[in-house]
Amino acid sequence: xxxxxxxxxxLMKARTGIEGFDEITGGGLPxxxxxxxxxxxxSGKTIFALQFLVQGARDYKEPGIFVAFExxxxxxxxxALPFGWNIAELRRKNSLSFIDAQPTPDLxxxxxxxxxxxxxALGAQIKEMGAARIVFDALDIVVALLPxxxxxxxxxxxxxxxxxxxxxxxxxxxxxxxxxxxxxxSPQIGFMQFMVDxxxxxxxxxxxxxxxxxxxxxxxxxxSFDENESPFVIGRSGFDVxxxxxLGRVDTKVTxxxxxxxxxxxxxxxxxxxYRGASVLITGVPGTAKTTLSGAFAxxxxxxxxxxxxxxFDSDGSEVIRNLSSVGIRLxxxxxxxxxxxxxxxxxxxxxxxxLVRIKALAKEHRARCLVIDPVSTLSKAGNELTAHGVAERxxxxxxxxxxxxVCTSLLDEMNGQTEGGTPxxxxxxxxxxxxxxxxxxxxxxxxxxxxxKSRGMSHSNQVRELILxxxxxxLSDIYTAGGEVLMGTMRWERESAERVxxxxxxxxxxxxxxxxxxxEAVLEVRAKSLQTELIAKKVEKSxxxxxxxxxxxxxxxxxxRMRELRGADAGNRxxx
Amino acid sequence: xxxxxxxxxxxxxxxxxxxxxxxxxxxxxxxRKYLPGRHQIEIVDVFKDPKRALADHIFMTPITIRLxxxxxxxxxxxxxxxxxxxxxxxxxxLPA
Numbered sequence: 001x002x003x004x005x006x007x008x009x010x011l012m013k014a015r016t017g018i019e020g021f022d023e024i025t026g027g028g029l030p031x032x033x034x035x036x037x038x039x040x041x042x043s044g045k046t047i048f049a050l051q052f053l054v055q056g057a058r059d060y061k062e063p064g065i066f067v068a069f070e071x072x073x074x075x076x077x078x079x080a081l082p083f084g085w086n087i088a089e090l091r092r093k094n095s096l097s098f099i100d101a102q103p104t105p106d107l108x109x110x111x112x113x114x115x116x117x118x119x120x121a122l123g124a125q126i127k128e129m130g131a132a133r134i135v136f137d138a139l140d141i142v143v144a145l146l147p148x149x150x151x152x153x154x155x156x157x158x159x160x161x162x163x164x165x166x167x168x169x170x171x172x173x174x175x176x177x178x179x180x181x182x183x184x185x186s187p188q189i190g191f192m193q194f195m196v197d198x199x200x201x202x203x204x205x206x207x208x209x210x211x212x213x214x215x216x217x218x219x220x221x222x223x224s225f226d227e228n229e230s231p232f233v234i235g236r237s238g239f240d241v242x243x244x245x246x247l248g249r250v251d252t253k254v255t256x257x258x259x260x261x262x263x264x265x266x267x268x269x270x271x272x273x274x275y276r277g278a279s280v281l282i283t284g285v286p287g288t289a290k291t292t293l294s295g296a297f298a299x300x301x302x303x304x305x306x307x308x309x310x311x312x313f314d315s316d317g318s319e320v321i322r323n324l325s326s327v328g329i330r331l332x333x334x335x336x337x338x339x340x341x342x343x344x345x346x347x348x349x350x351x352x353x354x355x356l357v358r359i360k361a362l363a364k365e366h367r368a369r370c371l372v373i374d375p376v377s378t379l380s381k382a383g384n385e386l387t388a389h390g391v392a393e394r395x396x397x398x399x400x401x402x403x404x405x406x407v408c409t410s411l412l413d414e415m416n417g418q419t420e421g422g423t424p425x426x427x428x429x430x431x432x433x434x435x436x437x438x439x440x441x442x443x444x445x446x447x448x449x450x451x452x453x454k455s456r457g458m459s460h461s462n463q464v465r466e467l468i469l470x471x472x473x474x475x476l477s478d479i480y481t482a483g484g485e486v487l488m489g490t491m492r493w494e495r496e497s498a499e500r501v502x503x504x505x506x507x508x509x510x511x512x513x514x515x516x517x518x519x520x521e522a523v524l525e526v527r528a529k530s531l532q533t534e535l536i537a538k539k540v541e542k543s544x545x546x547x548x549x550x551x552x553x554x555x556x557x558x559x560x561x562r563m564r565e566l567r568g569a570d571a572g573n574r575x576x577x
Numbered sequence: 578x579x580x581x582x583x584x585x586x587x588x589x590x591x592x593x594x595x596x597x598x599x600x601x602x603x604x605x606x607x608x609r610k611y612l613p614g615r616h617q618i619e620i621v622d623v624f625k626d627p628k629r630a631l632a633d634h635i636f637m638t639p640i641t642i643r644l645x646x647x648x649x650x651x652x653x654x655x656x657x658x659x660x661x662x663x664x665x666x667x668x669x670x671l672p673a
Contacts, residue, residue, distance in 0.1 A: 069636070101636035104651055108665045111599065111655030117591040117623040117630060117638025124627030142636070145653075 017055030020241025039202030064133035073098030231353030262296030265476035284437030290409035302334035317342025376408035447488035600639035
């Protein structure tokens with residue numbers, strides 16, 4: 001089944017190699033058929049067409065011919081130079097060729113003419129190169145030269161038939177008015193849209209002063225496709241079309257590897273740190289040290305030697321570095337060594353999609369393993385509210401797929417009462433770990449509290465901790481909880497020191513008590529001893545008494561017996577009373 | 578322009594397409610009329626010599642190129658609009 005699917009795909013579609021576009025169309029342009037690419041001036045038609053040929057020739061071994069009606073081949077090659085496509089090499093290998101067919105300005109028309117001669121000449125070229133792809137760039141120029149509507153239509157038919165007969169994957173570009181479907185379009189271009197098998201429209205609009213480029217597949221005969229507008233940017237390697245994750249894409253590899261958050265005690269709270277490849281969200285109102293926390297992460301990543309990119313929307317990279325150095329986070333050395341790249345995204349203007357694509361391109365270029373976006377909530381500004389959630393989703397999808405550990409901060413607006421409720425981007429539901437920073441205002445102080453709202457797949461502390469920034473770095477401290485009260489900052493310190501003093505006092509008092517008890521004990525012991533002595537004396541006295549009494553009685557009875565003897569009494573056994 | 582200079586024309590045709598044949602006929606007739614004995618016409622069939630056509634940036638047929646004298650002039654079409662062709666080539670300024 002899988003094999004068959006791949007086979008079908010290869011058979012029916014010609015991959016463009018353009019990031020995102022092949023996903024939208026389920027494999028590329030219709031093979032052996034004709035595609036019309038239309039758009040306003042400067043919408044990127046020529047670059048798209050050229051990239052289709054360059055990558056076809058380079059990556060899919062399908063030689064191609066570029067028929068240039070507007071720009072000369074020299075100019076095209078020069079314009080494509082920044083993309084690093086190495087057109088000269090492809091031309092040398094005869095897998096890419098340019099046909100200059102620009103009408104000279106002094107061209108005189110007299111009577112009817114047609115394209116058959118050019119097509120015949122091209123036919124020879126195709127045979128020689130074994131070309132499979134062909135681009136007719138700015139066909140509208142030729143159409144405009146043709147004298148009447150009938151001949152325009154006839155020549156378009158001729159071209160289309162010729163493409164089909166030669167089984168070429170053809171791409172025709174044509175200018176349209178500024179707006180899609182504008183009435184200024186020539187009727188022939190409109191007619192072409194019906195004739196071709198696939199039609200792609202490029203748009204370049206300005207919304208709220210922000211340039212928004214997007215691409216839409218208008219039709220694709222015999223194939224399903226993403227019908228929505230997909231934003232794109234023209235980056236350093238050409239087209240990059242933003243797409244959301246498609247169903248059936250392979251799940252990304254997950255890992256149990258942990259990376260440090262840059263704050264030791266936070267790692268402990270998280271049971272070892274963030275997961276590699278996870279997306280971490282740090283929320284908080286302004287000034288709660290979100291940037292600092294993400295800076296600590298970046299520093300730790302750089303210390304491990306991992307390439308890191310820090311995208312700051314709020315301030316310039318150098319400002320971020322200066323500000324972070326005041327809390328002992330030193331990033332400048334890593335910028336110098338090239339491990340860390342600071343991007344000041346204030347200068348990147350554009351839609352949320354543009355920003356994302358730009359960030360992606362920069363991160364790829366830097367080969368970043370760790371990425372900080374500070375704050376990601378910027379994406380939802382400037383008329384991007386509708387697209388922002390999709391952008392956030394794509395951001396996380398992409399970082400996960402690329403195995404990039406993402407830390408992004410998000411501003412929570414106190415005024416909107418969104419505290420802990422959710423972020424405007426709803427990124428909080430997508431993020432793996434959500435750390436919330438807030439202020440506790442007490443006794444004329446603001447102190448920073450840190451708590452972990454969620455952290456998927458790891459046990460994590462439920463405790464609020466105090467975040468302390470000092471010039472030696474970021475540390476966390478247990479907060480003082482007593483009697484249902486949460487104390488931070490000076491109050492925590494006061495309470496702690498008061499407790500220390502009270503402890504001392506109690507200790508001294510206990511010592512005193514012990515000493516006095518010792519004394520009492522001694523007194524009692526002495527008393528016990530004298531009593532004992534007295535007791536012995538009494539006992540002696542008592543035994544003395546007993547003995548004297550006995551001897552006296554003995555004496556008495558002996559006396560009586562003697563008296564009786566002396567009296568001669570006869571009462572032998574009678575007891576004397 | 579020296580009226581006695583030889584005028585050289587190059588005409589690209591597409592096989593035996595009708596408009597190509599018309600162009601051949603019209604060019605020949607014009608030269609006979611305005612440039613008797615002072616012209617040279619080379620006809621190149623794109624189907625037979627496509628390389629040359631590509632090198633010459635030919636994307637429409639028929640096309641007539643006057644190579645000499647300078648300036649080079651390119652006229653696309655059957656040359657049926659004689660007046661326009663004559664004016665473009667400056668033939669009307671030549672003594673008959």
